[in-house]
Amino acid sequence: MTPERFFYLFTRSYVLYPFIAGIAVSLIAAVIGVSLVQKRYSMIGDGLSHVGFASLAISSAVGMAGSLWISLPIVTVSAVCLLRLRENNKVKGDAAIAILSTGALAVGTIIAQKSTGLGGDVCNYMFGSTSIFAMTPGDFVTTVVLALVMLVLYLFFYHKFFLVSFDESFGKAIGVRVSFYNTFLAILTAVTIVIGMKMMGAMLISSLIVFPTLTAVRFCKTFRSVTIAAGILSVCTYVVGFALSIALSTPPGATIVIVDIAVFLLFCAIGVLKNHLKRG
Amino acid sequence: MAYLVCEDLTFSYDGRTVIDHLSFSVDKGALVCIVGENGAGKSTLVKGILGLKKADTGSVRLADGRGHSMPQIGYLPQQSEQVKDFPASVREVVRSGCLGARKCSRLGFSLSSLYPFYSAFEKRQADAAMERMGILSLADRNCSELSGGQKQRMLLARGLCAAGRLFLLDEPTAGLDTAATADLYQLISELNREDGMTILMVTHDPAVLPRLATHVLHLGQLQNFYGTLDEYRETELGRRYLGGEIR
Numbered sequence: 001m002t003p004e005r006f007f008y009l010f011t012r013s014y015v016l017y018p019f020i021a022g023i024a025v026s027l028i029a030a031v032i033g034v035s036l037v038q039k040r041y042s043m044i045g046d047g048l049s050h051v052g053f054a055s056l057a058i059s060s061a062v063g064m065a066g067s068l069w070i071s072l073p074i075v076t077v078s079a080v081c082l083l084r085l086r087e088n089n090k091v092k093g094d095a096a097i098a099i100l101s102t103g104a105l106a107v108g109t110i111i112a113q114k115s116t117g118l119g120g121d122v123c124n125y126m127f128g129s130t131s132i133f134a135m136t137p138g139d140f141v142t143t144v145v146l147a148l149v150m151l152v153l154y155l156f157f158y159h160k161f162f163l164v165s166f167d168e169s170f171g172k173a174i175g176v177r178v179s180f181y182n183t184f185l186a187i188l189t190a191v192t193i194v195i196g197m198k199m200m201g202a203m204l205i206s207s208l209i210v211f212p213t214l215t216a217v218r219f220c221k222t223f224r225s226v227t228i229a230a231g232i233l234s235v236c237t238y239v240v241g242f243a244l245s246i247a248l249s250t251p252p253g254a255t256i257v258i259v260d261i262a263v264f265l266l267f268c269a270i271g272v273l274k275n276h277l278k279r280g
Numbered sequence: 281m282a283y284l285v286c287e288d289l290t291f292s293y294d295g296r297t298v299i300d301h302l303s304f305s306v307d308k309g310a311l312v313c314i315v316g317e318n319g320a321g322k323s324t325l326v327k328g329i330l331g332l333k334k335a336d337t338g339s340v341r342l343a344d345g346r347g348h349s350m351p352q353i354g355y356l357p358q359q360s361e362q363v364k365d366f367p368a369s370v371r372e373v374v375r376s377g378c379l380g381a382r383k384c385s386r387l388g389f390s391l392s393s394l395y396p397f398y399s400a401f402e403k404r405q406a407d408a409a410m411e412r413m414g415i416l417s418l419a420d421r422n423c424s425e426l427s428g429g430q431k432q433r434m435l436l437a438r439g440l441c442a443a444g445r446l447f448l449l450d451e452p453t454a455g456l457d458t459a460a461t462a463d464l465y466q467l468i469s470e471l472n473r474e475d476g477m478t479i480l481m482v483t484h485d486p487a488v489l490p491r492l493a494t495h496v497l498h499l500g501q502l503q504n505f506y507g508t509l510d511e512y513r514e515t516e517l518g519r520r521y522l523g524g525e526i527r
Contacts, residue, residue: 038366038367155396156396157396158396159375159376159379159396159397159398160379162368162372162376163376163379165366166366166368166373166376167357167376169327169332169357170355170357170377170438170439171379171380172330172331172332173330173331173332173353173355173357173380173448174353174354174355174377174379174380174442175380176379176380216367217367220367221367221369221420221421221422222367222368222369222372222420222422223366223367223368223369223372224372225367226367
């Protein structure tokens with residue numbers, strides 16, 4: 001691809017819309033990811049993304065393919081239910097997620113088979129694809145607005161999210177409504193997954209939540225600096241990954257994950273080298 | 281003057297009763313050591329007083345009559361693993377204790393609890409708590425780089441930010457070396473004697489009772505004991521428990 005063609009594409013709405021929407025999604029995903037990773041909730045994001053897949057299958061079965069207004073309620077309700085299951089300790093946390101993931105996958109597969117068939121659509125839902133280039137102006141606005149609203153909400157309750165991530169039982173003991181903030185966090189996660197999964201693919205979206213934090217904790221010492229660094233890292237890897245996917249005609253979701261992994265490994269290597277030099 | 285009143289408390293796990301109809305009241309300024317064998321329900325009682333575990337029967341009351349949604353209790357949890365690798369500075373951890381003191385309004389909810397930043401007052405309070413615990417110089421360090429004793433001081437400082445006049449400590453010295461243990465007991469004693477903090481402390485260390493305790497709550501398999509340290513010394517239970525103590 002010539003450079004002219006590459007930059008020309010970025011002036012077209014069918015590339016520009018998903019590009020900008022993706023920046024917003026990757027920012028909010030990374031920021032809430034800091035709490036999720038520290039709470040050992042990363043797998044909740046993964047479980048919910050499977051529910052997201054099922055909701056996409058349902059939306060296309062009822063002829064509203066990819067509608068946010070079908071996915072949002074389904075995934076949000078699942079997130080709240082999942083949290084309740086974990087809190088009741090009736091089902092062990094990771095087992096609950098396994099039940100939800102496989103259950104949702106099974107339901108989604110059957111619905112897809114019976115309605116549109118297990119064809120290219122399913123593949124797009126699972127792994128994301130150039131189908132993002134069909135983002136409507138309505139979807140674009142909804143995605144960006146939702147992401148910004150969530151970012152503001154998260155920052156508004158930032159100190160409470162810190163507290164419930166660091167020490168739940170202390171929070172409860174001093175009278176902070178821990179289960180309210182946990183539910184809140186689960187809902188934020190659900191919304192992030194829904195607005196991000198069409199582009200990233202349901203199977204790849206949780207990487208946006210996990211990787212920036214894992215990389216940031218390698219060189220940041222405070223919760224605030226980890227949050228800021230994760231946000232910046234996430235946007236940078238997203239922009240690089242997206243640009244690469246256009247230039248190389250690879251699926252954007254997978255390309256972004258590869259860039260995330262590369263950056264993570266880079267910082268690991270720097271860390272090891274540093275330690276090595278320190279010890280002399 | 282009774283400050284904390286526990287009446288007829290019963291706690292159970294899956295139908296197994298661990299604490300059976302326990303009643304006691306704690307005077308203002310007392311330092312109560314809660315002792316007993318493993319599984320006697322010491323931590324359960326602390327959780328019950330904090331409202332983390334629901335009682336089957338009975339009630340916990342603070343003397344000022346706020347009932348169970350007691351906002352102003354400091355708490356030092358049993359040592360947890362999670363402090364190990366959490367990316368947070370000491371200052372961030374200590375300040376988070378201030379979030380509890382915000383909900384003091386009679387309604388159990390106040391607009392100030394929604395305020396997204398720490399107020400200047402809360403920041404000063406956190407700095408004062410770190411100063412008190414001698415960790416102000418460590419404020420910007422990552423909490424996982426601290427030694428065991430420093431970690432406990434950090435969590436004590438966090439509890440101080442939340443505490444009004446009552447502090448619950450669950451095995452504060454577990455896993456600490458002798459020097460760090462002595463330091464921590466010194467701090468706890470100062471909080472009790474100089475600052476007038478009422479303290480309930482779960483401990484496994486008989487030697488600390490004569491040094492710190494004004495009262496003892498012994499949770500036993502067959503019988504419980506609650507009374508002053510001197511009364512405790514007179515009982516069979518107390519003589520046996522304090523037997524190893526060097527005078």
